[in-house]
Amino acid sequence: MMRELGELLRELWADRRRLFLVVVALGWGTLGLTVLLGFGHGFDRAMVGVLRESGDRMLRLSGGATTVPAGGLPAGRPVPLAPEDAAALRALPGVRLLSLEYTVRARVTLGAGEGPNARVHGVDDAYAEVRGIRVRGGGRFLSPIDGQERRRVAVLGDRIARDLFGAADPIGRTLLVSGQPFSVAGVLAPRITVMTYNGQDDDKIFVPATTLRALFGLRNPSFVVLEAARAERSAELVQEVRRTLAARLRFDPGDRAAVAIRDHAAQAREIGALILGIRLFLGIVGVLGLLVAAVGVANIMHALVDERVREIGLRLALGARPLQIRARALLEAALLVAVGGGGGLGLASLLLLGLDALPLDRSVRAYLGSPVPSLPVAAGIAALLGACALVAGWHPARRAAAVQPVEALRHA
Amino acid sequence: MPEPLLALRGVSKVYARDGAPVRALDGVDLDIAAGEYVALTGASGSGKSTLLHILGCLDRPDQGSYRFAGTEIASLRPDALARQRRAVGFVFQAFHLLPRLSAVDNVALPLRYSGVAPAVRRARAVEVLRRVGLGDRLEHRPGELSGGQQQRVAVARALVGAPSLLLCDEPTGNLDSRSGVEVIELLEELWREGCTLIVVTHDPGLAARARRRVSMRDGRVVGVAEQER
Ligand SMILES: Nc1ncnc2c1ncn2[C@@H]1O[C@H](COP(=O)(O)OP(=O)(O)O)[C@@H](O)[C@H]1O
Ligand SMILES: [Mg+2]
Numbered sequence: 001m002m003r004e005l006g007e008l009l010r011e012l013w014a015d016r017r018r019l020f021l022v023v024v025a026l027g028w029g030t031l032g033l034t035v036l037l038g039f040g041h042g043f044d045r046a047m048v049g050v051l052r053e054s055g056d057r058m059l060r061l062s063g064g065a066t067t068v069p070a071g072g073l074p075a076g077r078p079v080p081l082a083p084e085d086a087a088a089l090r091a092l093p094g095v096r097l098l099s100l101e102y103t104v105r106a107r108v109t110l111g112a113g114e115g116p117n118a119r120v121h122g123v124d125d126a127y128a129e130v131r132g133i134r135v136r137g138g139g140r141f142l143s144p145i146d147g148q149e150r151r152r153v154a155v156l157g158d159r160i161a162r163d164l165f166g167a168a169d170p171i172g173r174t175l176l177v178s179g180q181p182f183s184v185a186g187v188l189a190p191r192i193t194v195m196t197y198n199g200q201d202d203d204k205i206f207v208p209a210t211t212l213r214a215l216f217g218l219r220n221p222s223f224v225v226l227e228a229a230r231a232e233r234s235a236e237l238v239q240e241v242r243r244t245l246a247a248r249l250r251f252d253p254g255d256r257a258a259v260a261i262r263d264h265a266a267q268a269r270e271i272g273a274l275i276l277g278i279r280l281f282l283g284i285v286g287v288l289g290l291l292v293a294a295v296g297v298a299n300i301m302h303a304l305v306d307e308r309v310r311e312i313g314l315r316l317a318l319g320a321r322p323l324q325i326r327a328r329a330l331l332e333a334a335l336l337v338a339v340g341g342g343g344g345l346g347l348a349s350l351l352l353l354g355l356d357a358l359p360l361d362r363s364v365r366a367y368l369g370s371p372v373p374s375l376p377v378a379a380g381i382a383a384l385l386g387a388c389a390l391v392a393g394w395h396p397a398r399r400a401a402a403v404q405p406v407e408a409l410r411h412a
Numbered sequence: 413m414p415e416p417l418l419a420l421r422g423v424s425k426v427y428a429r430d431g432a433p434v435r436a437l438d439g440v441d442l443d444i445a446a447g448e449y450v451a452l453t454g455a456s457g458s459g460k461s462t463l464l465h466i467l468g469c470l471d472r473p474d475q476g477s478y479r480f481a482g483t484e485i486a487s488l489r490p491d492a493l494a495r496q497r498r499a500v501g502f503v504f505q506a507f508h509l510l511p512r513l514s515a516v517d518n519v520a521l522p523l524r525y526s527g528v529a530p531a532v533r534r535a536r537a538v539e540v541l542r543r544v545g546l547g548d549r550l551e552h553r554p555g556e557l558s559g560g561q562q563q564r565v566a567v568a569r570a571l572v573g574a575p576s577l578l579l580c581d582e583p584t585g586n587l588d589s590r591s592g593v594e595v596i597e598l599l600e601e602l603w604r605e606g607c608t609l610i611v612v613t614h615d616p617g618l619a620a621r622a623r624r625r626v627s628m629r630d631g632r633v634v635g636v637a638e639q640e641r
Contacts, residue, residue, distance in 0.1 A: 004524075007517075014512060314508050317470050318569070319498030319525040322490050406471040409508060 008328070012335060015304070019336060022296045026340025026388075027347065029293040030381060033286030034348030037279075037377045055131045056268035057231035059238065059261055060197065061089075061224040061245075067257045071250030079249050079258045086224045088248060094237040096229040099127035100209045100221040103198060106178045108205060110164060118160055119204045120177055122212025122221075130227045133201065139171045139186025146185075147208045154182040158190040159202040180215060182207060197223075197262075234265035290388055293340070297392035301333050305400045312400050313408020326401040333393025334386075341385035345378060415482055416443040417577065417608055418467060423476035424631075425462050436462040437473070438631035444610065446576065449603050451619040452612045454628035460612045461581055463628070467610065468500045468579045469493055498526050501570030501607075503599075505582040507562045509554040509569075515541060516550040519569045526573060540568040544598055560591025567598055571607075578602060580611045584618065596621065 012019060063081040066073070083100060090098045102122035109115030127133070128141040135141050135155065146153050154175065161170050161184075170184045191201055198204075212218065226241075228234045238261050243253050251258035305312070312325055425437040436459045444450055452460050465471035466478060469485055478485045480496065488496060509518050520537035528536070541550060544564040554562050563583060570578060580599060584592030596611075596618060603609040613619050620639065627635040 007513075011512060310508075311510060314510070315521070315525075316494070317468070317497060317502060317508075318522040319494050319573075321494040321525070324525065404471075406465045409465075409470070409504065 004328075005331075008332060008335065012332065018303075019300065022293070022300050022336060023340040023343070025296050026290075026293040026337060026385075027344035029286070029289035030341045030344025030385065031348045031351075032289050032344075033283075033384075034345055034377065034381055035351060036282040036286050037381070038348065038352045039282075055225070055227070055264050057228050057234070058130050058264040059226050059228060059234065059241065060264065061226070061241065061262075062222060062260045063220065064257045064260050066251050066255055068252045068255050070252040070255065073250070077251075079245075079251055080220045081224055081245075081259065082220050085245060085248055086221070088244060089224065089226060089241060092237075092240060092244065094229050094233065094240055096227045097126040097130050098224065098226040099124035099130055101127065101223040101225055102209055102212045102216075102218050103222040104212065104216055104218075108160075108164065109176045110173075111176065115176075116160070116163060119198060120212065121198075121204050121206050122209040122218075123206055124209050126227075127206070127225065130225050131201070133191070134189040135186040136189050138169070139184075141186055142206060142208055147210050150210045150214055151208060152180065152182045152211060153185040153207065155186040155188065155206040156184060157188050157200070157202040157204045159200075160205060161187045177205065177207070178215070228265060231265040231268075234263050238263055287384065290384055294337075294388035294392045297333055297336055297388065298396065300336070301329065301393055301396035302399070304332070305329065305396045308400075309403055309408045311408075312403045313405040316403060317405040317409065322401040325403075326397045329397035329400045330390070330393040333396070334389040337385050337389035337392070341382070341388075345381065349378075415479075417446040417448075417481055418442070418444040419477075419479040420466075421477045423463075423466060423473040423478060425459075425466065425471070426474050435631045437466070439476070440631070440633055442626065442633060444608065446608055447603075447606060449600070449609045449621075449623045450611070451622035451625045452610060452628065453614070453616075453619045453625060454634075456614075458628040459631040460628055462631075464579050464581050464610065464612055467577075468502050469496050470502070494525065498522060498573055499575055499577065501573065501575040501578045503563070503566050503570050503578070503580040503583045505585040507554070507559075507566045507586070509562060509565060511554050514551045514553055515546060515557065515565045515568075518554070518565055519572050522569060522573045536572055537568070540572045541565070544568045558591070560587050560594060563587060563591070563595050564598065567595060571602055575607070577608045578610070580609070582612050582614065584613070584615065592618075 061081060063079050065079060066075050066077045069075050086098060086100055089095055100123065104120050104122075105117055106120045107115055108118045108120070123142065124147055125142050125144045128135070133141065136158075139155070141155055142153065145151070154177070156164070156170060164170065164175060165173065170187055173184050174181050175184065176182070188201060209221070228237045241261060242256075242259065245251075245259050246253040246255075249258070315325060316322070420440050420442040423437055423440040423442075424435065427434045427436055438459075440459075440463060442463075452463065454460055462471065466473055469480075469488075472486060483496075485493075485496065510521070513521070516534060516537045519541055520533040523533040523536060538547070538550060541547060544567055546561060546564055546568070549557060549561060549565075554565065557565065563586070567583070570580075578599065583595055583599065587595065592615075599609055599611065600621070609622075611618065611622065619625055623639055625635075625637045625639055626633055627637075
C-alpha cells in the first residue's frame with residue numbers, strides 16, 4: 001500500500017508541470033473559500049457582539065414636534081418628553097427596563113487647569129443593562145442609591161478615563177465637572193457600538209440623572225431609553241408607546257414626528273439579515289470556485305486516462321483487476337485534490353492567523369472580528385474537497401476500468 | 413485422450429472497418445496440449461495476433477468456444493478473468509514495458525496483481541532478471557536498455573508469475589538476429605522446463621524450431637504440421 005502510494009506520487013511528480021495549474025486552482029479555490037468563510041465567521045461573531053453591546057432590544061425616544069393639528073392646537077407644536085411621561089411608559093407590560101438620559105457638555109478637569117469639554121450624560125442605573133454597557137473590573141456602574149441620594153459619582157468612558165488619568169487607576173479619584181467634584185465609581189470596558197448616538201460611549205461621562213438635573217437645573221431628558229421585554233415584538237411596542245404618549249401629550253397617534261422613536265431591535269434584525277446574506281454570498285462564491293477547480297481536475301484526469309490507455313491496457317493484461325485500476329484513478333484524483341486543497345487550507349490558516357496577530361486598531365477589529373480558521377469551517381471545506389475528488393475522479397476512473405486490453409495494446 | 417490445455421471450437425472474430433466487416437478469425441478449431449511448442453505462422457493480417465490475444469484472454473471471440481484447462485473463458489466474471497490472465501505469460505513484439513518504472517519494478521508488476529508481498533516481489537523479480545542475464549541492469553529504465561535487453565525484461569516479466577502458458581507475438585520482430593536468437597533460446601529453455609510455448613513468427617527459421625507448426629490465412633487455420641528437429 002505504501003509502495004503503491006509512493007509509486008503514484010512519483011508518477012504525479014513526473015506530471016507536475018501539467019498538474020501544477022490544477023493544483024493551484026484547487027488551492028486558490030480552497031484558500032478563497034476558507035478566508036471568506038473565516039472572515040464571515042469572525043465578522044459574524046464580531047457583529048453579534050457589537051449588536052449586543054449596542055443594545056439590540058432597545059428603543060430610544062426623544063421629543064419632537066407635531067406635524068398635524070391635534071387636541072385643538074395647530075401643527076408645529078413642540079412635544080417635550082417629561083420624566084412623568086417616562087414613568088407612564090415604565091408601567092407598560094412590554095417595557096422591561098427604562099432610563100432617562102440627560103445630556104450636557106461640560107468642562108471636566110482634575111483640579112485647577114485645563115480639561116476637555118466632555119459629554120456628560122445623566123442616566124439611571126438601568127441604563128447600563130439597556131445599552132449593554134459593561135464596567136471594567138474593580139469598578140461599578142451607577143446604582144439606584146446613587147440616583148436616590150443624588151450622589152456625585154461618575155462612571156467614565158474608556159478613552160476619556162485614559163485622557164484624564166493616563167495609566168493610573170481612576171477608581172476612587174476625584175474629578176471636577178463644571179467645577180463640582182465627582183468621585184469615580186467605575187470605568188467602562190472599551191467598546192465599539194454600531195448603533196450610536198451622540199458619539200461613542202468611550203468619550204462620555206455618566207453620572208446619576210438626578211444629580212445632573214439638580215446641578216444644571218434641567219427638567220426634560222434628551223432621551224428616554226427603554227428595553228423591550230421581547231425584542232422580536234419591538235414593532236408592537238413602538239405602536240403602544242406612541243399611543244400612550246399621544247394620549248398623555250395630546251398629539252395624533254399617526255403623527256410620527258411628534259415623538260422620534262428609534263427601534264434598535266429592528267435595526268439589529270436588519271443587520272442580522274444582511275450578515276446572513278453576506279455569508280450566503282461568500283459561501284456560494286467559494287463553492288462555485290471549488291466546482292470550477294473540480295471540473296479542472298476531472299479534465300486532467302480524463303486526459304491522464306486517455307494518455308495512459310496503453311498503460312492501463314497493459315496492467316489489465318498483466319492481471320490487474322478492473323477494480324484496482326478504478327481505485328488507482330480515484331486515488332490519483334484524491335491526491336491532486338488533497339495536495340491542492342491541503343495547500344489552500346494551510347495557506348488560509350496562516351493568513352487568518354497572521355491577520356489575527358496584526359496590531360489592528362480596536363475599531364477596525366470590532367467590525368472585522370477575529371477571522372480564525374474555525375474547525376467547522378475547515379471540516380466543511382474538507383468534506384467539499386472530498387466530494388470534489390469523487391466527482392472529478394469518478395467518471396475517468398470508470399473509463400479507465402473499462403479499457404479493453406487488446407485495443408490498448410494494438411495502438412503500439 | 414486427456415482434455416487439451418487449450419481448446420478452440422469455431423472461434424470467429426469480426427471487425428467492422430469502414431463499414432465492411434473484416435473476418436480476423438473465421439471458424440478456428442485448434443487444440444493445444446500442455447507442454448507443447450507451437451509456431452503460429454502466416455502472412456501479415458492473417459489473424460495470428462487476434463488468435464493469440466484470445467488465447468491470452470485479452471480479447472473475446474464473437475463466436476465459438478474457448479476452453480482453458482476445461483474452463484469456458486466466456487463465462488468468467490471480471491475478477492476471475494484477471495486471475496486467468498495472471499496464469500498466462502505474454503511477450504509482445506513492442507515489449508510494452510512501462511517507461512517510468514525500472515526493470516525490476518516492471519518485472520514485479522504482475523506479482524503485485526497476484527497479491528504477493530512487496531519484499532517477495534522484488535526478490536523474485538531480481539531472480540528472474542538474473543536468469544535472463546540482466547542481473548546488472550536492475551534499476552535501469554526501459555529507455556536505458558537496448559531492444560534485446562528490453563525484450564528480455566519483458567520475458568522476465570512474463571515468467572515471473574511461473575505461468576503454465578507462454579504466448580509470444582513476434583518476440584524477435586524488433587530485434588537484430590543475434591538478440592533474436594538469444595531471446596528464442598531463453599523461451600525454449602522455459603519450454604523444456606515444462607511450460608507450454610506458443611510463438612507467432614514470420615521467420616521461417618524460427619518456425620522450424622517448434623514441434624508443431626500452425627499456418628493461417630485469412631483468419632483460418634490452413635495447415636498443421638508436426639516437425640522433427
Ligand atoms: N481493432 C481492429 N479493428 C479493425 N480491424 C482489425 C483490428 N484488429 C485487427 N484487425 C484486422 O484483423 C485482421 C487480422 O489482424 P491480426 O490478427 O493483427 O493479423 P496478424 O497478427 O496476423 O498480422 C487484419 O485484417 C487486421 O487489419
Ligand atoms: Mg500481428
